Amino acid sequence: MRPVVIHIHPEAPPKPALGQPCNGCGLCCLAEPCPVGMVISRKRTGACDALRWQADAAQYRCGLLTDTAGVLGPRWAWAAPLLRRLARRWISAGSGCDADLERGPG
Numbered sequence: 001m002r003p004v005v006i007h008i009h010p011e012a013p014p015k016p017a018l019g020q021p022c023n024g025c026g027l028c029c030l031a032e033p034c035p036v037g038m039v040i041s042r043k044r045t046g047a048c049d050a051l052r053w054q055a056d057a058a059q060y061r062c063g064l065l066t067d068t069a070g071v072l073g074p075r076w077a078w079a080a081p082l083l084r085r086l087a088r089r090w091i092s093a094g095s096g097c098d099a100d101l102e103r104g105p106g
Contacts, residue, residue, distance in 0.1 A: 006030045006047070011058045019096045024059025026051060028099035036064065036090040040071060062091055 008030055015025045028034075033041045033048035041049040050063040050071045063071040064087035068080040092098065 004031065009053050009058075009060070013059060015099065015101065016097045018098065018100065022093075022097055024054070024057065024061055026053075026060030027101050028097075029060065029062065031099070031101055034091055036087060037062075040064065062087065062093070064091065065093065 006027065008026060012027075013023045013025050015027045016023050029037065029048040029051040031047075032045055033043065033050075037048035037050055038044055043049075048062075052061055052063040052067055053059075054061050054066070065084060068084040068087070069077040072080055072083065088094070
């Protein structure tokens with residue numbers, strides 16, 4: 001696998017070990033969108049458009065959970081309550097880190 005440059009917030013926490021609880025490092029979603037993120041972002045590579053930096057908590061969070069209506073936009077905001085409920089399952093929230101990625105220097 002060749003190295004990929006990912007622009008990550010300097011205050012983002014370090015990536016947890018595989019299987020450990022998510023700490024909001026954002027590495028997985030900055031590398032590529034998950035399946036539902038591919039639909040939202042309309043792309044298969046690069047950072048997910050739904051990813052949101054939360055400065056007060058110094059961590060990344062999925063906008064499908066924290067800003068569903070904002071991610072969907074005004075045209076689809078009516079679907080936000082349903083999508084928010086489904087998104088937890090679709091992004092496998094709470095199941096632990098499954099990103100087999102390593103953050104390099106810099």
